[in-house]
Amino acid sequence: xxxxxxxxxxxxxxxxxxxxxxxxxxxxxxxxxxxxxxxxxxxxxxxxxxxxxxxxxxxxxxxxxxxxxxxxxxxxxxxxxxxxxxxxxxxxxxxxxxxxxxxxxxxxxxxxxxxxxxxxxxxxxxxxxxxxxxxxxxxxxxxxxxxxxxxxxxxxxxxxxxxxxxxxxxxxxxxxxxxxxxxxxxxxxxxxxxxxxxxxxxxxxxxxxxxxxxxxxxxxxxxxxxxxxxxxxxxxxxxxxxxxxxxxxxxxxxxxxxxxxxxxxxxxxxxxxxxxxxxxxxxxxxxxxxxxxxxxxxxxxxxxxxxxxxx
Ligand SMILES: O=C(O)CCC(=O)C(=O)O
Numbered sequence: 001x002x003x004x005x006x007x008x009x010x011x012x013x014x015x016x017x018x019x020x021x022x023x024x025x026x027x028x029x030x031x032x033x034x035x036x037x038x039x040x041x042x043x044x045x046x047x048x049x050x051x052x053x054x055x056x057x058x059x060x061x062x063x064x065x066x067x068x069x070x071x072x073x074x075x076x077x078x079x080x081x082x083x084x085x086x087x088x089x090x091x092x093x094x095x096x097x098x099x100x101x102x103x104x105x106x107x108x109x110x111x112x113x114x115x116x117x118x119x120x121x122x123x124x125x126x127x128x129x130x131x132x133x134x135x136x137x138x139x140x141x142x143x144x145x146x147x148x149x150x151x152x153x154x155x156x157x158x159x160x161x162x163x164x165x166x167x168x169x170x171x172x173x174x175x176x177x178x179x180x181x182x183x184x185x186x187x188x189x190x191x192x193x194x195x196x197x198x199x200x201x202x203x204x205x206x207x208x209x210x211x212x213x214x215x216x217x218x219x220x221x222x223x224x225x226x227x228x229x230x231x232x233x234x235x236x237x238x239x240x241x242x243x244x245x246x247x248x249x250x251x252x253x254x255x256x257x258x259x260x261x262x263x264x265x266x267x268x269x270x271x272x273x274x275x276x277x278x279x280x281x282x283x284x285x286x287x288x289x290x291x292x293x294x295x296x297x298x299x300x301x302x303x304x305x306x307x308x309x310x311x
Contacts, residue, residue, distance in 0.1 A: 006230040008041045011306050015039035021309040028298050032183075042298070043305040044218040045225055047183045058154035061086050070147035085152050089212030089271040092257070093148075093264040101139065102195050102261050106286055108133045109164050109195075118164075126164040129288075136162070140290050145191060145264070152266065153189045155294035160188075160308065164195075168203015168278030168285045172240040173247060175270045177216050178302050180291055185216050187297030188269040194259035195286035202285040203278030205257045205265060208247065212268035217243065218302050231305045239303070243272065 004010070015022055015038070022038040029036045032050060036042065058064070065071045065082055074082070074093070081091040097105075109129060112118040117132045130136040140159050149157035160180070180188050198204045219225045222242040224232030246252075256276060257265050267273055278285055293299040299308035 001231075001233055001235065003230075006226065006233060008226075008229055008231060008305065011041055011231075011304065012039050015307065018309050021311050022307050024295070024310065025298055025307055032298075038307070040307075041231070041305040042300045042307050043225070043302055044181060044183075044216075045220070047298075050183070052184060061152070061154075064151040064154060065148075068147050068151045070144040071151065073144075082148065082152065085266070085268070088209050089268040090207055090209065091152070091266045093266070095260065095262045096145070096264040097139065097142075097193060097262040099262060102193075104135050105139055105193075105288065106195055108135045109166070109286070109288075124165060124167050124169065126166075128162055129164050130159070130162045136164075136288070139193070139288070146292075149189050149191060149266065149292055153187070153292070153294055155187060155296050157189055157292035158295050158310075159290060160293045160299070160310065161291045163289045165287045165289075166284050167281070169275035169287075170203060170277055171274045173206070173208070173243050173272050173274040174240065175211075175217065175243075175272055176267075176291065177269050178218065178239055180269075180293070180299065180308065181216075181218065181302040182269070182293065182297035182299050184297060186269045187294035187299065189292050190267045190269075191290045191292070192265045192267070193288045193290070194261055194263045194265075195288060196284055197261050198257070198259040198285060198287075199283075200256070200258070200276070201278075201280035202283040204259070204276050205273060205287075206254050206276050207257065207265075207267065207271055207273040208252045208254055211252055211272035212270040214246070214250070214270065214272075216270050217246065224303070226305070232303070236303070247272065 026038045078093045085091045112132050118126045118129050121127050130140045224234040226232040
């Protein structure tokens with residue numbers, strides 16, 4: 001990473017102009033006794049001496065789900081999967097979005113692309129498309145989905161970010177917590193919506209059941225903490241290589257999710273997952289991944305040591 005992109009004061013200066021989206025942290029920092037401004041860089045190192053315990057007292061998962069009307073109306077297979085979320089680190093909601101809704105979402109993505117309102121970033125990602133489309137925003141904030149995600153998280157799940165793909169992500173195995181972290185850990189949840197039928201040929205999602213119970217691997221684990229002035233110098237590929245070495249050493253067993261259009265796959269903040277190779281480029285692999293943060297947590301980006309811009 002270039003020296004300029006590593007300079008923490010440059011990020012802090014940018015953050016000063018994002019006061020409205022960061023000021024909520026000031027109260028949380030004060031409560032924790034952290035000597036920080038809303039615009040300061042932040043990473044897991046800042047929480048090293050604080051207790052790791054989750055925020056507040058949360059009832060056990062079955063009690064949270066059983067209280068939820070959104071849960072009560074689901075088919076048995078989805079209920080069973082949700083009840084096992086804390087053991088497995090994932091849950092599947094088969095056919096959660098009907099075909100018409102999927103078609104409307106795909107039409108919106110096409111409209112946004114052809115009008116130039118959203119553009120591919122980082123090779124094949126359409127970031128934050130929900131900010132440009134009421135149809136996509138309503139899907140991302142579907143009340144039944146939000147209720148289920150909040151029950152799983154044990155806190156309100158608030159939409160933070162979305163990524164649409166037209167092709168396989170082909171992302172190497174990772175945990176979202178290296179990108180979007182929280183204090184206490186675990187205040188993030190993701191929902192991945194299949195907008196195409198997905199086979200072995202068009203880059204299915206992969207995941208490692210139970211891997212959310214491993215330690216959260218963060219900057220210190222691959223020697224990327226940086227110093228008071230600079231964020232860590234390591235390339236992201238070094239994080240990926242570190243995770244691959246953990247997967248090998250622990251003998252973790254990969255599974256592949258062959259989704260049908262409208263299926264939703266929910267993953268835990270620390271579940272290891274990624275995208276398989278997209279071998280048949282004649283096929284699309286449309287999907288939308290949604291990341292939600294708990295507003296009760298401090299939300300930040302571990303690698304770049306930036307507080308997350310909410311709202
Ligand atoms: O869609 C995929 O293949 C993986 C997406 C992913 O890993 C992520 O957004 O964190």
